[in-house]
């Protein structure tokens with residue numbers, strides 16, 4: 001078994017014509033490298049915006065790996081609005097978990113409660129569109145791929161990019177693959193995740209990554225693995241009302257999250273990194289290694305025996321030890337000479353799990369990018385791709401950087417005693433400015449001003465960041481030094 005469970009993806013929507021409306025042809029060809037959630041969503045959105053799409057992936061087949069992530073309201077709402085074929089399936093494959101907090105010794109601190117991103121709108125009224133949706137990555141990805149097939153677009157597997165380039169005349173960009181073959185297009189999107197091969201063409205160097213000192217064990221196992229142990233089965237059960245529940249166990253040093261649905265139990269355990277963890281979804285550790293590391297921490301070792309048995313129930317190969325790495329915000333995501341190579345998703349930015357942003361900001365990238373290219377071609381003249389992708393970068397960077405900062409502070413708030421004293425400033429999970437956002441409309445409303453700003457220096461201020469916040473460059477080291485010196489963490493504006 002690898003870091004996944006065989007999730008039944010057979011109950012998919014049938015293939016057939018799509019009901020999604022396509023915009024007129026833009027004449028722009030787009031090559032997407034990487035068929036993770038962001039690559040596939042980029043292909044969908046580029047098709048919808050009238051671009052000609054080709055998508056390639058290094059793996060020999062669709063990936064069924066991964067556990068679960070939260071797909072935030074701004075993305076769910078986009079699917080519902082523009083991809084009706086997927087909307088019903090999206091409802092069916094997602095879960096609406098409740099949440100309950102525990103101490104590390106198993107004592108329950110809060111009763112399970114429904115969870116959403118912000119129960120009230122500006123008028124103080126509860127908003128159903130802010131519900132929390134948990135998706136299993138394999139099912140979510142399969143849904144996106146099925147939609148791509150409905151459009152008649154097949155992912156071309158077995159293409160491992162080793163480099164990206166721009167043509168001499170600046171009219172095209174391309175990707176070079178492991179077998180020496182090349183594919184060119186007007187725009188090449190590097191959606192090849194962490195470790196993208198596009199750095200050389202974009203920044204000239206890899207983005208530095210270094211250990212935060214923390215790592216997370218994570219595993220997903222079929223419920224059959226625990227049903228024979230009555231206590232484990234009961235302690236980590238589904239709620240009587242049918243909702244799965246996220247149990248959040250917290251101590252000063254560790255956080256454990258257990259999430260049980262009808263089919264699977266998925267758990268994560270944040271712990272001090274002993275130098276064994278990697279940013280690698282394919283390298284596994286054994287349950288006894290997890291328990292050995294837990295045993296070294298007095299707080300973690302408080303886990304009751306039934307929780308340790310949950311860990312032991314994971315079959316060999318089912319647990320990964322994911323290293324939590326720091327990376328500074330990266331403002332440059334397009335190739336400087338022609339703008340024809342563009343990064344999206346994890347290739348452009350990474351997040352700590354505490355930001356809840358990985359898949360969501362990645363899919364926002366897809367929507368912004370496809371819309372920028374659409375608007376660049378809208379006047380019928382040959383699209384100025386370089387300016388379109390520069391606008392994309394301009395509209396994305398500050399928002400992404402705010403989500404990264406939020407993830408960093410939420411993480412430190414949990415693990416850093418010095419920050420706990422200043423908790424009121426950073427006790428934020430997922431602000432309205434993130435989830436109450438319409439990515440397409442934002443591009444439509446701001447493209448021209450951002451373009452004028454880049455071309456003529458006219459004033460332009462992004463409004464997709466916390467209201468009242470003025471973006472200033474920051475670095476992980478600088479924030480950590482401020483925390484160390486006991487300086488308050490300043491978050492001007494409204495991050496709620």
Ligand SMILES: Cc1cc2nc3c(=O)[nH]c(=O)nc-3n(C[C@H](O)[C@H](O)[C@H](O)COP(=O)(O)OP(=O)(O)OC[C@H]3O[C@@H](n4cnc5c(N)ncnc54)[C@H](O)[C@@H]3O)c2cc1C
Nearest residue numbers: 034036037038058066067069160161192193345346358359
């Ligand atoms: C196997 C796997 C399992 C994951 N599981 C989880 C999870 O359980 N929970 C979670 O929150 N996040 C998970 N993630 C990460 C999550 O999908 C991303 O953080 C987020 O969704 C952004 O997606 P992405 O498409 O940008 O990147 P990714 O999901 O990483 O997708 C990148 C894609 O590019 C392909 N690729 C990489 N290098 C090349 C290359 N040189 N040439 C061609 N193709 C290439 C990869 O095979 C992959 O399909 C997982 C990622 C992977 C790859």
